[in-house]
Amino acid sequence: MSEPARTLHPALAVSEGAPANLTIAGVRALDPVAGIDQVCDLVVRDGVVSSLAEPGSGAAPDSGEVVDGSGRVAVPAFVDPHVHLRTPGREDEEDIESGTRAAAAGGFCCVVAMANTDPVVDSPELLSALRRRADREARVQVGFAAAVTVGQRGDRLTDTTLLADAGAVCFSDDGLPVRSARVMRQALQCQRLHGLPLVLHEEDPDLSGEGAMHEGTVSVRLGVAGIPWASEAVMAARDVLLAELEDGRIHLQHVSSARTLAIVEWARARGVAVTCEVTPHHLLLCDEDVAGLDTARKMNPPLRSAGDRTALREALRSGLIDCIATDHAPHAQEEKEAPFEEAPMGTTGLETAFAALYTDLVVPGELSLATLVEKLTAGASVLGFERPSLKPGSVANLCLVDLDKEWTVGENGFESRSANNAFLGRRLRGKVLLTTSAGAVVWRDRSILMREVAA
Amino acid sequence: MSARHLLAIGDLGREGIERILARAESFAEVAGRPIKKVPTLRGRTVINLFMEPSTRTQSSFELAAKRLSADVVTVKAQGSSVEKGESFKDTVLTLSAYDPSAIVVRAPHAGAAALVARWSRASVINAGDGKHEHPTQALLDLFTLRRRLGRLDGLRVWIIGDVAHSRVARSGIVALRTMGCEVTVCGPPTLVPRAIAELGCSVRYDLAGVERADVIYALRVQRERIAGIVAPSLREYVERWQIDGRRLRPGQVVMHPGPVNRGVELASEVCDSPQSLIVDQVEAGVAVRMAVLYELLAGAGGDGARTPAVSEQEAPQPA
Numbered sequence: 040m041s042e043p044a045r046t047l048h049p050a051l052a053v054s055e056g057a058p059a060n061l062t063i064a065g066v067r068a069l070d071p072v073a074g075i076d077q078v079c080d081l082v083v084r085d086g087v088v089s090s091l092a093e094p095g096s097g098a099a100p101d102s103g104e105v106v107d108g109s110g111r112v113a114v115p116a117f118v119d120p121h122v123h124l125r126t127p128g129r130e131d132e133e134d135i136e137s138g139t140r141a142a143a144a145g146g147f148c149c150v151v152a153m154a155n156t157d158p159v160v161d162s163p164e165l166l167s168a169l170r171r172r173a174d175r176e177a178r179v180q181v182g183f184a185a186a187v188t189v190g191q192r193g194d195r196l197t198d199t200t201l202l203a204d205a206g207a208v209c210f211s212d213d214g215l216p217v218r219s220a221r222v223m224r225q226a227l228q229c230q231r232l233h234g235l236p237l238v239l240h241e242e243d244p245d246l247s248g249e250g251a252m253h254e255g256t257v258s259v260r261l262g263v264a265g266i267p268w269a270s271e272a273v274m275a276a277r278d279v280l281l282a283e284l285e286d287g288r289i290h291l292q293h294v295s296s297a298r299t300l301a302i303v304e305w306a307r308a309r310g311v312a313v314t315c316e317v318t319p320h321h322l323l324l325c326d327e328d329v330a331g332l333d334t335a336r337k338m339n340p341p342l343r344s345a346g347d348r349t350a351l352r353e354a355l356r357s358g359l360i361d362c363i364a365t366d367h368a369p370h371a372q373e374e375k376e377a378p379f380e381e382a383p384m385g386t387t388g389l390e391t392a393f394a395a396l397y398t399d400l401v402v403p404g405e406l407s408l409a410t411l412v413e414k415l416t417a418g419a420s421v422l423g424f425e426r427p428s429l430k431p432g433s434v435a436n437l438c439l440v441d442l443d444k445e446w447t448v449g450e451n452g453f454e455s456r457s458a459n460n461a462f463l464g465r466r467l468r469g470k471v472l473l474t475t476s477a478g479a480v481v482w483r484d485r486s487i488l489m490r491e492v493a494a
Numbered sequence: 495m496s497a498r499h500l501l502a503i504g505d506l507g508r509e510g511i512e513r514i515l516a517r518a519e520s521f522a523e524v525a526g527r528p529i530k531k532v533p534t535l536r537g538r539t540v541i542n543l544f545m546e547p548s549t550r551t552q553s554s555f556e557l558a559a560k561r562l563s564a565d566v567v568t569v570k571a572q573g574s575s576v577e578k579g580e581s582f583k584d585t586v587l588t589l590s591a592y593d594p595s596a597i598v599v600r601a602p603h604a605g606a607a608a609l610v611a612r613w614s615r616a617s618v619i620n621a622g623d624g625k626h627e628h629p630t631q632a633l634l635d636l637f638t639l640r641r642r643l644g645r646l647d648g649l650r651v652w653i654i655g656d657v658a659h660s661r662v663a664r665s666g667i668v669a670l671r672t673m674g675c676e677v678t679v680c681g682p683p684t685l686v687p688r689a690i691a692e693l694g695c696s697v698r699y700d701l702a703g704v705e706r707a708d709v710i711y712a713l714r715v716q717r718e719r720i721a722g723i724v725a726p727s728l729r730e731y732v733e734r735w736q737i738d739g740r741r742l743r744p745g746q747v748v749m750h751p752g753p754v755n756r757g758v759e760l761a762s763e764v765c766d767s768p769q770s771l772i773v774d775q776v777e778a779g780v781a782v783r784m785a786v787l788y789e790l791l792a793g794a795g796g797d798g799a800r801t802p803a804v805s806e807q808e809a810p811q812p813a
Binding site: 261 | 581582583601603604605606608609624625626627658659660661664687689690692693
């Protein structure tokens, strides 16, 4: 048998794991992109999906395990184009091992780590070192973004082709916008050389000012300085116009406002190559949820108005929003245990993304399970990777979910090193029981029962 | 007051406000005595935690607690462990270890008092958290107004100045609306957010109609904010929004939370006119804060398990 391909993309690292041999018996296999929705025995042999066999056909691998899939659903594992692994520099908050363990626990087979670390990932040497470290430590496939500008200072481009050669999967100054329009234009021009997407945090820092939450009735009531929707929208408008000018490809991160969506729609109609993502917290929460000044719900962009949230949900359904990204942003407890205006921005999200969205959107019938799965895997396409699939012959990048299992966020702690989760304490439905990445089992819930199959 | 803390004026409701105002009347009578002290909180400790500079609120709370015979400790950010980098939480935990009955909190951040309430067993009084709330200021303003005008229901109140950055305005609007006043806020658009109307007031950007107000409540306009280009020039502010002798009508009263920038939001002659209630507000502050401490520590909201019984003779009753 030929060696199974290990990665979604050559630039994605993953630590060694034994290729999986397992059968998920009597499971509902759901892969909306491949058109699969059937109850079957899903057989993984040597880390590759080998068949979707008739239930009970006994199509077990030569050796390995059988997992009871009845009443459960197997889906392509999720891909998150936007996480923060805090390595290097803030390993007290997260590192590659803990962050990717959290990813695996949440059903993700692949994550892309942003470059706003300390130091910033703006040199090929640092990028290569990180990739070597991921080779040793990562539980799931990890891609690394390289900074658009040196030190993310916004005024001078990094060595984009050298960084691309060193394995960057995209360029992003996430955490900060590219302040200079001239530099953004140059970055789009350099895209002709390396072809990698520019992944953009859209914000006008002058408009955001000292803002700590969405500017609206809640911020006025609380007396907390607000960040207006225009802070995001004006920068998005600038960048889609520049992308049009240079015929470039851009991806807008964590869109939060209805006006930004209108700009994306307008740009698409003009043929601009722009994609965008939304986070679970922007889909499920709004500024009213910050009325208690819970610092776990302080993030950037901030939770917007209920109207914006409605627009985001509609755009997710209509396809205007391409994918869901968690913007998993771990922070130290002592930093979040501070007055709201002083606390850092960001919430973790890898371990709760699926369940939170399933509970609040799929269970009430607002979104189909198929669309949710499609949007949680589409991050791969956005960054130019092959999507995880359940099609026979595909490398096993899948997860097994119990849709009926209820659990309370944080009750058993987190795999992430940080606990600043916006859904902390909430009762959710849907639990990831098992995840494979690049053909290896990388996560299994303690509750999952397996039995070994004799060779 | 049924709650253990006073974090926001909205927590009180009309009944709670009425009770504190009534209690404050009796404490105001104490202030008129030669010996201005009652034994109500003898043996109790009140900690004033002031994380930002304050003169009148701090001294007012100190006097209030002392007149109730409590032991008072005032901790300021300047010169304390906070300056050495101690976190807010650790400062609160340290002070809580002294097992105070109450902690009075002034802090530069919204929600700070609520955090103290979460981290401490003490009753917490919000003495101003960022631009969010200043409930005892609202109570003393109501007290002052009712004493002078004899009623609150139906009063037309204009709040003029830097509403955007004012905790006094936020608590004040809610308190005045709760007590049946009609509230208009006014100032340059850079200092008056449109969404403030959500609190139940009307919004105006000029003084047209101010002559019909019963109460003109001027807010401090910080010179540095004007310099920071969030408002028009000082000259323009004075020209368009200052209350001077020509704008003040007979029968109107003028209030200000202090400290006043004489010649900016109020002309000097207005500050010193008999229509000004500015000094009355300061005086009312002590009685109102005594009433709040009493209600939280010894009254209906007091924690019985930790509160020695207070005889009715010890505590002055509402008139």
